[in-house]
Amino acid sequence: MFSLAISLQLTNFRCESGSQKCPFARFSYLHMKYLFFSWLAVFVGSWVVYVEYSSYTELCRGHECRNSICDKYRKGVIDGSACSSLCEKETLYLGKCFTAKPNSQVGPPVKTSPPVGLRANPKRSLCLQQANQRNVSGESKMVLEDQANLADLATHVLSVADANKDGHISLPEARSTWALLQLNEFLLALVLQDREHTPKLLGFCGDLYMMEKVPNSPLYGISLPWIVEVWIPAGLRRSMDQWFTPSWPHKAKISIGLLELVEDIFHGTFGSFLMCDVSTATFGYNDRHDFKVMDARYIIPEATFQERIRQQRCDADEDCLYGTDCLTSCDLTKHRCTPEVTRPNLAKACDTLKDYILQGAPSDVSEELEKQLYACIALKGSVEQMEMEHSLILNNLKTLLWKKISHTKDS
Incomplete structure (x- = not known):
């Protein structure tokens, strides 16, 4: 309506002097259309930013959290x-x-x-x-x-x-x-x-x-506001992520840390855990390039996971997903999810490390490293069904990376 009203006003406008050029003659309907949509984009963008900021500040109420906790403490x-x-x-x-x-x-x-x-x-x-x-x-x-x-x-x-x-x-x-x-x-x-x-x-x-504060997160790449993310092509985004990474020996040390975590939570002292969100955002590292878990909400005891997933109703395998990475199959005869995950922790960890560790890898290890990583990513089924293969690939990857950096100060 706004664009139409301006267009009609401009159409009805006439210059008094035939020799003088009309100052509005250059404002065609197309120009006004661009102007309107530019204004609309600014309005919508401002509204979205306001809504996001409002919800953000609603969640981040540190003083209210402190007051509530201290009130319970004093009582x-x-x-x-x-x-x-x-x-x-x-x-x-x-x-x-x-x-x-x-x-x-x-x-x-x-x-x-x-x-x-x-x-x-x-x-x-x-x-x-x-x-x-x-x-x-x-x-x-x-x-x-x-x-x-x-x-x-x-x-x-x-x-x-x-x-x-x-x-x-x-x-x-x-x-x-x-x-x-x-x-x-x-x-x-x-x-x-x-x-x-x-x-x-x-x-x-x-x-x-x-x-303890972990100064460097995510594992690699750069965190950008979502409103910037949507305008960056996927190819450029991957290139940007590689710009903001440590040197390759440091990346190798961090990667060994992730592999050791997988090893520690598999049949560890206190049972097995499943990693159900293996994304770069959930991990980080300190100034010594020691690997650290930033968000462990989706590293869940296997017994707890199996108990929860058994109770979940399903019509397809896609219904049997916990977090972003723990997927099981659907038993269509009972319409209930089965308890065994389709991919072990190691396969998911290797998938996350692939682009990270292969980029800039020394020529004498890059081919073997790529081969081991893709063999790792291809692991399927529960770890119990492939325990020997799981251990072999894990040890090969750790050994390959460690031998390359063990003689350097980065180790």
Whole structure:
């Protein structure tokens, strides 16, 4: 309507002097059409940016999160090693927003669980309060495999739960610990406590916990605002990602770290875990180029995954997906998902590393490295069905990369 009204006005306009050129003669309908759509694009773009910013700030409410947690702490509902610093001494504060995702709202070095309050069962909390190791082990079987070393895990959980180190676990400490144990990322930090792949756990208060800051993320490439992403061609985007990577020896060290993570969570001390989101955004590295897990929400105990996926109704294999990478098949006779994933962790990790590690690889290893990576990506079925092949490919890749950098300072 706006464009039509202006067009009609211009059509009805006449110059008084025949010798004088009309100043509006150059404004054709096509020009006005371009002007209108340019204005419309600016309006729509501004509206989208406003909506995104509004939703972002709605999620990133650090002061409200702090007030809620400190209120529960002062009432004696929760407790933890970081509560005093956060709520009394005020030496700990919530910084910039790390992400707009509701599951990880507050910026580094602090992370929180979803804002649904503490999910503590009074009976389970009482078990923790009494430090009954047998009961803690029984509860741990709900998320870990029976063959896992639950006694050692229970001992470590009790040590972490005793925030003030007085040898006694209070009910507020028990509530906080149980809520945190429901989080895959927190559980993995406990399981891999002696390894370098996960950031160190620094403290907690209620269902908020602090992790060591990882300065470099994602694993490779550059993070851009989504409004910029949509205008960049896919080919240019891949080239840009390669511009923002470390030197090849450093990339080799980081890649070895990812392969070691796969090895550690496969039949590890506390059972097997599945990696259900193996994207570059979920990993990072520190200044020494040590590989670190940035987001472990989708690294889930295999027993927990199988229990959940069995209950999922399906009409096709595509319905049996957890996260972005854990896919099983659909049993059409029962319309239920089968528990075995179609691709092991190693195949997904190699898929993520392919473009990263092959780019700039030395000529004397590039051909063999490419061969090993594609053999790795081709792995299908559960690891139990191909355990020997899985171990062989994993060891070959680690050996190939390590031999190339072991004599350099990058090792």
